[in-house]
Amino acid sequence: MDLLDGIATTRSIRRYTAAPVTDDQLATVLWAASRAPSGSNRQPFRFVVLRDGPRAAVARRLLGDAARAFWAAKRSADGYDRGSGADERSAKARMARTMQDYVDHFDDVPVVVLACLVRHRGADPLEGGSVYPACQNLLLAARAIGLGGVMTQVHLPVAGELAAVLGIPPDVPIHATITLGHPAGSHGPVRRRPLAELVYEDGWGEPAPWARDPAGTRFTQAGPPPGSRAAER
Amino acid sequence: MDLLDGIATTRSIRRYTAAPVTDDQLATVLWAASRAPSGSNRQPFRFVVLRDGPRAAVARRLLGDAARAFWAAKRSADGYDRGSGADERSAKARMARTMQDYVDHFDDVPVVVLACLVRHRGADPLEGGSVYPACQNLLLAARAIGLGGVMTQVHLPVAGELAAVLGIPPDVPIHATITLGHPAGSHGPVRRRPLAELVYEDGWGEPAPWARDPAGTRFTQAGPPPGSRAAER
Numbered sequence: 001m002d003l004l005d006g007i008a009t010t011r012s013i014r015r016y017t018a019a020p021v022t023d024d025q026l027a028t029v030l031w032a033a034s035r036a037p038s039g040s041n042r043q044p045f046r047f048v049v050l051r052d053g054p055r056a057a058v059a060r061r062l063l064g065d066a067a068r069a070f071w072a073a074k075r076s077a078d079g080y081d082r083g084s085g086a087d088e089r090s091a092k093a094r095m096a097r098t099m100q101d102y103v104d105h106f107d108d109v110p111v112v113v114l115a116c117l118v119r120h121r122g123a124d125p126l127e128g129g130s131v132y133p134a135c136q137n138l139l140l141a142a143r144a145i146g147l148g149g150v151m152t153q154v155h156l157p158v159a160g161e162l163a164a165v166l167g168i169p170p171d172v173p174i175h176a177t178i179t180l181g182h183p184a185g186s187h188g189p190v191r192r193r194p195l196a197e198l199v200y201e202d203g204w205g206e207p208a209p210w211a212r213d214p215a216g217t218r219f220t221q222a223g224p225p226p227g228s229r230a231a232e233r
Numbered sequence: 234m235d236l237l238d239g240i241a242t243t244r245s246i247r248r249y250t251a252a253p254v255t256d257d258q259l260a261t262v263l264w265a266a267s268r269a270p271s272g273s274n275r276q277p278f279r280f281v282v283l284r285d286g287p288r289a290a291v292a293r294r295l296l297g298d299a300a301r302a303f304w305a306a307k308r309s310a311d312g313y314d315r316g317s318g319a320d321e322r323s324a325k326a327r328m329a330r331t332m333q334d335y336v337d338h339f340d341d342v343p344v345v346v347l348a349c350l351v352r353h354r355g356a357d358p359l360e361g362g363s364v365y366p367a368c369q370n371l372l373l374a375a376r377a378i379g380l381g382g383v384m385t386q387v388h389l390p391v392a393g394e395l396a397a398v399l400g401i402p403p404d405v406p407i408h409a410t411i412t413l414g415h416p417a418g419s420h421g422p423v424r425r426r427p428l429a430e431l432v433y434e435d436g437w438g439e440p441a442p443w444a445r446d447p448a449g450t451r452f453t454q455a456g457p458p459p460g461s462r463a464a465e466r
Contacts, residue, residue: 003239003377007265007370023443030432030444032240034425036369037384042456043426046433053435116437120456126386133369135362136269137240140373144236151270151361151366156262167437175359180275192267193276197264200279200288204349204400210256211263223275223353225248 001144010140011190013148014102016181021051021110025145029180030113032141038130042189045134048166050112056163059114063177064106067154071103078224091220093188106154110181113138114155114162123173131175138178148183151176191220234377243373244423246381247335249414254284254343258378261345265291265374271363275353278364281399283345291398292347296410297339299386304336313459324453339387343414346371346406347388347395347411364408371411381416384409424453 030047038044050056079085080096087093115138117131135151142149155162155177162174193200194213201208213219263280271277283289312318318410320326348371350364369383375382388395388410395407425431427446434441446452 001236004261004265004374005235006236007268008420010268012270019395023309026441027428027443027445031428031446031450032237034428034431035240035243037245037372039386040456041425041453044455046437047436049432049434049441050463053436055435056238094294094328123257123358125358125360125406126389127358129365129368129384129386129409132362132365133372136366136369139270139366140387141237141240144240151362152270153362156359164432166435168331170376172437173358177306190268192274194266195260195264197451198276198279201284201289202399203280203288204402204405208259208282210260212260213264217264220274222277223273 006143008142009190010143011148011187012150013181013183013187014098014150015105015184016110016148016179016180017184018108019110019149020141021180021182025147026111027195028145029138029141029147032144033115033116033134033138035148036134036137038133042130043121045131046116046118046172048168050114051110055165056112059162060107060109060112062158062161062165063112063154066156066158067106067152069157070154071099074224075099078169102150106179109179111179112170113178113180114166115176115178116168116172118172118174128175135176135178142180144150146182147180148187149178149180151178153177189218193222194219215229235348239376241369242423244381244420245383246340246416246420247383247412248416248417249343249381249412250417251341251417252343254380254415258380259344261378262371262374262380265377266348266367266371269367269370271366275363277351278367279349279351279355279405281349283347284343288398289345293342293345295391295394296345297336298385299389299391300336300339300385302390303387304332304345304376308332314364318408335383339412342412344412346411346413347399347401348409348411349401349405350408351405361408368409368411375413379415380413381420382411383426384411386410389405422451424451426455427452442453444460 014105084090085092155174159168195211199208317323318325388407428444431440432441432444
C-alpha cells in the first residue's frame with residue numbers, strides 16, 4: 001500500500017471479524033509504532049497488549065463495562081436519538097449504531113493495546129507528543145496489513161483499577177486504549193472539515209489560498225451532532 | 234513509497250537545502266495531517282504556516298532565538314561536550330553538531346508549521362491525542378514526497394509572544410513547532426530501543442516473546458546521553 005494512500009484511507013474501524021490477530025501482525029504494528037519520534041528520543045511509550053491472558057480477561061471486562069457506560073451517557077447527552085438521529089438513515093443514527101455495536105462487542109475485540117507513557121516529569125498537556133505519534137503509526141501499519149483499529153479513551157473511568165490489575169506503576173498514565181482486528185463489513189471514506197478551515201498562513205485565521213482539498217474529498221462537520229450538549233461546549 | 238517502508242524510514246530531519254517547499258507540497262502534507270483521528274472527530278487541530286509573510290518573519294525570529302537559547306542550555310546541562318562527546322566521531326558529538334547547525338540556521342528553514350489545538354475544555358495531559366496523530370501524518374507525508382521535518386517544542390519559552398504576533402487566541406496552545414524542507418546531506422537509520430523493552434503482554438513488564446525487531450533493525454539507547462543531568466531525572 002502506498003504511503004499517501006494509506007494515510008488518506010486510514011479511518012477508525014470499530015467492527016471486527018472473529019479472525020485472530022497473529023503474533024507476527026502484532027509485532028509488525030508495534031514495531032511501526034516504535035519508529036515514531038519522541039522528545040529527545042526518550043521513547044517513553046510502552047504498549048501493554050491484552051489478548052487471552054488471565055489478567056487481560058479482567059482488564060478487558062473493566063474496559064468493556066467502562067465503554068458501555070461511557071457510550072450510554074454520551075448517547076443520551078449528545079442526543080443521538082433525537083433530531084436527525086430519529087431517521088435511521090442519518091449519519092447520526094449510523095454513528096449511534098456503530099458505537100452501540102462497538103461497546104456491545106467490546107469484550108470480544110481481538111486485541112486491545114494500552115499505550116502508556118513513562119513520565120520523566122510532571123503531567124503536561126504537551127506530553128502526548130511522545131506517545132500519540134506512535135499510536136498513529138500503529139493504526140497506519142494496521143491498515144497496511146489489512147487490519148483496522150480505533151484509538152479511544154475508554155480506560156479513563158477505570159484507569160486506577162486497570163493499573164492495579166495489570167501492575168502499571170502509579171506514575172505511568174494510560175494515554176490511549178486501541179482496539180484492533182480484521183475489519184468487518186464496509187466502511188465509508190475518511191471525512192473531515194475542508195482544509196481551508198484548518199490551515200492558516202502568516203497569522204491565526206488568515207486564509208491560505210493554496211490549502212485546497214484534492215478532488216473527491218468527502219467532508220463532514222466537526223465533533224458531536226449539532227444541538228447536542230457537547231457540541232455547544 | 235510503501236506505507237510500512239515510509240513509517241520505518243521517517244526520521245527527524247534537521248538539515249535542509251535552500252530549495253523552497255511549494256504550495257502544492259504544503260497542501261499535500263497538511264491535507265494528510267487533517268486525515269488524522271481526533272476525539273469525537275472534533276478536528277481541533279489548526280496549522281499556522283510561516284514562510285515569508287510579514288508576521289512570519291517576526292515569529293520565525295522569535296522561534297530561532299528560542300531554539301538557540303534552548304540548545305545552548307541543553308548542550309551544557311546534558312554534557313554534550315563531555316565524556317564521549319569529546320570524541321567528534323561519537324554519536325553524542327554528531328548529535329551536538331546536528332543540533333547546533335539546526336538552531337544556527339533556524340531562521341532560514343523553508344517552512345515552519347505551528348500545530349495548535351482548539352480546546353473544548355481545560356488543559357489535559359491526554360489532549361494531545363487530538364493533534365499529535367495529525368503531526369505524525371504530516372511528517373510521514375513529507376517523507377512520501379521527498380521532504381523531511383522534525384517536531385519540536387522550541388516555541389514554549391516564547392509562546393505568549395508568538396500568540397501576540399500571530400493573533401493566536403489565548404485559550405489555543407501551540408502543541409508543536411514543525412520545521413520542513415528538502416533534506417540536505419545523508420541521514421542515518423531510525424534507531425530505537427529493542428521492541429522487547431517497549432512491549433508487554435498481559436501485564437506491565439511481562440515479556441511478549443513475539444515482539445521481535447525485524448532483521449537489520451538498528452538500535453539506540455533512549456534519551457539524553459548517559460551521565461547527563463537530564464538522563465538522571
